[in-house]
Amino acid sequence: MTSDQYAAATRSPTDTDVERPADRSAEPAAIAVEGLSKRFGSDDDAVTAVDDVSLRIEPGSVVGLLGPNGAGKTTTIKSILGMVLPDAGTVRIQGIDVAENPRQAYAHVDAMLEGARNDYWRLTVRENLRYFATIGGVAPDSVADRHDRLLDQFDLAAKADEPVRNLSRGMKQKVSLASVLASDADVVFLDEPTLGLDVESSLTLRRELRRIVEERGLTAVISSHDMDVIEAVCDRVIIMNDGRIVADDTVTNLRQGFETSAFRLTSPDLDADTLSAVRQRFDVTDATAREGTTTVEVATDSDGFYDLTALLRERDVTLASVATVEPDLEEVFVELTGERDPRHNGGDPR
Amino acid sequence: MSDAPTESRPAGYLDLSKAVLYREYLIFVRYPANAAGGLVFSIVFFALLFYGGRMLAGQALTDSIEGIVVGYFLWTLSVGAYSSISNDIGSEVQWGTLERHIMTPFGFAPVALLKGVAKVVRTFLISSVILGIMLVITGTSLQLNLLTTVVVAVLSITSVLGLGFAAGGISVLYKRIGNWLNLLQFGFIVLISAPAFDLGWTRFLPLAQGSALLQRAMIDGTRLWEFPLVDLLVLVGTAVGYLGLGYLLFQRATRRARRLGVLGDY
CATH class of the missing domain: 3.40.50.300 (P-loop containing nucleotide triphosphate hydrolases)
Incomplete structure (x- = not known):
């Protein structure tokens, strides 16, 4: 699509x-x-x-x-x-x-636009929260409890009085995010x-x-x-x-x-000849054989699925499992x- | 742990002032090496100027030493105020914090103004130490009326703050040109030594009128209220005018940077 x-x-x-x-x-x-x-x-x-x-x-x-x-x-x-x-x-x-x-x-509004470089590295973590709360329009003493909670939630409590420049990149990122959440935005x-x-x-x-x-x-x-x-x-x-x-x-x-109506079938006795027959009539998107079990993904709608199972039945193929294939967000993207x-x-x- | 039930109080301009000034104070006291480095450099530079000049010019330099001390004092003030504003804006762009300041209910203007005040106070403290050491080195004494000296000096460097904002605006647009803009500091020497009272129009240049009045105050002992009203009005007018013009240029540059989409780029 x-x-x-x-x-x-x-x-x-x-x-x-x-x-x-x-x-x-x-x-x-x-x-x-x-x-x-x-x-x-x-x-x-x-x-x-x-x-x-x-x-x-x-x-x-x-x-x-x-x-x-x-x-x-x-x-x-x-x-x-x-x-x-x-x-x-x-x-x-x-x-x-x-x-x-x-x-x-x-x-x-507040925003974290530049990742880690979004606050003052010479100030401590807590000083950053207080400063950005103030310029965001909130008296910092009135939200001191909120700042304590943010420090706990982002595992920054032990570093609260440490200058940001001394922290790891990941921690700087957390400080940046916490400072965005420090005001009333x-x-x-x-x-x-x-x-x-x-x-x-x-x-x-x-x-x-x-x-x-x-x-x-x-x-x-x-x-x-x-x-x-x-x-x-x-x-x-x-x-x-x-x-x-x-x-x-x-x-x-x-x-x-983006449902592709794909089905994943596994079988212990799906041979190469049958797989070839399936490929001739259907859109096989993936096929793997491992430890005596063959897994096949076939893109088809429900009518096609009935035709597929009929074909396999004609050839005495045993189906161990049948599942629909769900697309993830990456496939949609x-x-x-x-x-x-x-x-x-x-x-x-x- | 719930994050919901916090009853916040809106911040006013007093809270903003406290926050900005406290931040400047913290950086000043926590990182003294920058200030100390500038102080040592200024004193060494002056000592070289004084002893080197005395070897070359002898009595001529000694006769005009008070003027040189006052001029150098004003120059260190001006350089401190200008570079702190223009470099500070460049740093805010680099750190991504300029955008955060613009995106607030207060906007960047009051923050910039408060920072300017903090920079002036900081620069005044450092330059006062330099002045004291210069007086010791040269064996000179000056008429130091605190009120007159502070008022005239602050109004003098206010016009330089305007130049700092203009330079900061150029940094926002063109990035990484701070070193070129710092060359402007040497132009301050020309402005400080401009003959403000001999050539009428030069008094409207930044620093020129302030320099002339400061010389009178510190060398001749003229008090603030003893200056002609017109001279004081020119001093105030140039201070406010250049500051306003500089900030206007900064805002125009910022707006253009937003139009070009380069405000946060560095």
């Missing part, structure tokens, strides 16, 4: 099946973007980084932003935040126009929040991030190359390619939209963008 086919088969981003609390239906969208466009350069050298992007994110949603390098993810986030001035389009955060009333809008943008973290730290961060978001009712937009993070943390995924949104749905719906896993690419220039 191509992105166009997917778009035709699904509904518009504004009325997707994202789970929304009923009592929030009357609230303004946490983030509402209409017709956002941005071109860099001029004439022949011009590059369209964001092309007529519209989206609506409800309060309390956790949305993942995926796309290959140069897809326009970072420019979209920075345009929403006003750090890149768009050529066209409007952005509202909690109903406030960011271009017209930036100060009011920024009272609701109810909309947070996190660009690659798990970049540079080891597996254990990444799992801790995912778990705590999800918990904090739920407990505080935050709206979060997470851009990441790590699809496991997106799949684990996000309610909804927006996939961008060439500056446009090519998919916007829940992880579950995206998987269902590859289908939509034509790109391999974005982690295999180089740096993202925008």
Whole structure:
């Protein structure tokens, strides 16, 4: 299925099946973007980084932003935040126009845009939390308990009075994230929040991030190359390619939209001759033989599946197991963008 | 452990002032090597200038030593204020913290202003130590009326803060040109020695009027209230004017950087 086919088969981003609390239906969208466009350069050298992007994110949603390098993810986030001035389009955060009333809008927002270099390395961890809470509009003493909890949640309590410059890269990343959560911002943008973290730290961060978001009712937009993070943390995924949104749905719906109706069959007596006959009539996507058992994956619909089992029955093939094959988010991403896993690419220039 | 039930209090400008000034204080006291290095360099440079000049110019230098001491004092003040502002903005861009400051309910303007105040105070403290050592080295004495000296010196370097903001704006746009912009510091020598009272228009240049008034205050003992009102108005006007113009240029540069999408790049 191509992105166009997917778009035709699904509904518009504004009325997707994202789970929304009923009592929030009357609230303004946490983030509402209409017709956002941005071109860099001029004439022949011009590059369209964001092309007529519209989206609506409800309060309390956790949305993942995926796309290959140069897809326009970072420019979209920075345009929403006003750090890149768009050529066209409007952005509202909690109903406030960011271009017209930036100060009011920024009272609701914080962002981790530069990974680990997003705070002051000469200050201690706690001093950073207090400083960024203050410039975010919150008196630091009034949220001292929150800061203690953040330090505990991100395993930073023992390093609270240590200058950030003395910490490991992974810990700096956690401090950066904690400083974004230190104020009263109810909309947070996190660009690659798990970049540079080891597996254990990444799992801790995912778990705590999800918990904090739920407990505080935050709206979060997470851009990441790590699809496991997106799949684990996000309610909804927006996939961008060439500056446009090519998919916007829940992880579950995206998987269902790309259901390939593939079946995985294992058999102890499926010989080469039978496999050849199956290949002649069906789309065999994978076939392996190990320790006397042959496993075959066949892409077909339910009618085709009945034909396949009839063929195997004719040849007295015993089926040890039959299972449907579920696509994961990475397969959906590859289908939509034509790109391999974005982690295999180089740096993202925008 | 729940994260939900925190009752927060909104931060006002007083909280912001405390936070910014405390941050500057922490960096000053926690990393004294930078300040000490600048202090030693300034004293060694002055000592070379003084002893070398005395060998070459003899009595001529001795006759004008008070003017040189006052001029050097103002130059160290100016260099400190200018470089701390322009380098600081470059560092904020490099660290990604400039964007975070812009994305706040306060904006960057009050933070920049407070930082400017902190830098001026810090520079004043360091330059005062340098002045004291210079007086000892040269065996000179000056008329030091604290009120007059502080007011005239602060207003003088306020115009330099404006130049610092303008240079910071250029850094935001073009990155990594801090070394070139630091060359401007040597231009301050020309501005400090400009004949503000002989050529009317030069008094409107940054530092020129302040330098002339500071010379009078520290050498002749003229008190603040003894200066002609017009001279003081020119001093205040140039201070506010250059600071405002510099900040305006910084804001224009920042806006252009946002349009080009290079604000956070380094």
